[in-house]
Amino acid sequence: MTTDHHAQQPPVRVGTRRSLLATTQSGHVAAMIRERLGRETVLVEVTTDGDRSQAAGTPLVGASSTGVFVSALRDALLRGEVDVAVHSLKDVPTYPAEGIVLAAVPQREDPRDAVVARDGLTIGELPVGSVVGTGSPRRAAQLHALGLGLEVRGVRGNVDTRIGKVRSGDYDAVVLARAGLSRIDRLAEVTEVLDPLQVLPAPGQGALAVECRADDELAEALRALDDAPTRAAVDAERAVLSTLEGGCSAPIGALAEVVEGEDGEELWVRAVALSPDGTLSVRMSATGTPSDAVGVGTRLGAEMLADGAGQLGQPGPAATTEADKVRDA
């Protein structure tokens, strides 16, 4: 294609939510579109119900707290108001959306969870009874499972607000995705990055989802933004999740990685399902090839169900609040 031809193409409209994290992530994808596709871009802000209710101080509860952010951008995509939607992949439901394709998953950031604690402390250094903020049942269950006597309390608001609640003394610590802190340039606040052997991240954490309309020829071009090892890893993690979701409402962590083995590339997957109070868990791992990522994740999820993962999420004394049902806030 000649430069003249490029000049005639309209800019690619990249839809974004309004938050700092969202605009940073969308800006990053827009830059990749300019650099790798040679297309002009424009960021289009889409206001979501989630943003509105957060602004209004309404508690975000239930599955909608993840769904609303994604669906408002998808609606804008299907209405033709934007050409590309950028989400945090871990917020994207595992079931497909009619008329929309996951065109690219760019190279992921560090997927691990991070702690922002008072006085530079690590989780292990916090005294018994310390208050740790997270709205994520996955993080809550894994924090309880450490057996440190921490009090896990829900926390709302954007990343900035949550960090502020440690500064103000309302919480002794909060747990957040390291990737989000990195993207908004707040890594200096991190006092510990959690070892996945103790706290497994959410499936897809640290990765971005680049969606477009299924019938748009842009889908083909956007593949240039896809990172094959990241795609294999998140395909496996999300296959674990979708398999477990079929028979289990327990919080789930999963982390996959493509590593160089003796006979070429290998895919490693680790996953955990826990009771909400962290007292019971099913933890398993699997290996395979990156080209069989979905198969590896699906079989791992099925094995976990066979091992009792389906019994972990039954409503009990520790799972009676709405917040406990949110997969990952």
Ligand SMILES: NCc1[nH]cc(CCC(=O)O)c1CC(=O)O
């Ligand atoms: N649940 C909200 C959310 N969705 C994506 C991120 C951070 C970026 C990422 O995980 O890719 C966050 C904040 C957090 O979990 O700390």
